[in-house]
Amino acid sequence: MKCKICGRTGQLHILGINLSGGNPRNDVCQACQLKESLKDFKSLEDLEMFEARYLSLEKSTKEIIQAMPEALEAPKGLEGLALTPMSVFKHIQEVLAEIKVRRMELLTDEDSEFRLDYLLKKAIEEEDFEQADKLQRQLDDLKK
Ligand SMILES: [Zn+2]
Numbered sequence: 001m002k003c004k005i006c007g008r009t010g011q012l013h014i015l016g017i018n019l020s021g022g023n024p025r026n027d028v029c030q031a032c033q034l035k036e037s038l039k040d041f042k043s044l045e046d047l048e049m050f051e052a053r054y055l056s057l058e059k060s061t062k063e064i065i066q067a068m069p070e071a072l073e074a075p076k077g078l079e080g081l082a083l084t085p086m087s088v089f090k091h092i093q094e095v096l097a098e099i100k101v102r103r104m105e106l107l108t109d110e111d112s113e114f115r116l117d118y119l120l121k122k123a124i125e126e127e128d129f130e131q132a133d134k135l136q137r138q139l140d141d142l143k144k
Helices: 030-038 044-067 085-108 113-125 129-143
Strands: none
Touching: 030 085, 044 085, 044 113, 085 113, 113 129
């Protein structure tokens, strides 16, 4: 089956992720589905909460891999089908990498509310109140 977005074929939906609550699409590959789902995150806070879940998943998967290294590899010929601790781990890392991409998108969107919000929080943390004041005014302008 060909992916509707990137056009690649042959990718399986082993770990369909679906963050928005609808039915997962079956016409796009797993990587594209992940990218699409992450677009639903409109704030850094939500994204970071999601990331935290995956970081703890990553940690427990690592523990499983260390506890049973013999279960790491899928039987020959079944690499694309079998769900092993290692394939899950790789998938988690792909998700975490895409989360980083999405965070950059949110942060570099010049006039975005989340970017200004984020910078405002940082400015307050760093006690740069002049900058915080400027950012607050920019945010107020956006909300008008
Ligand atoms: Zn694709």
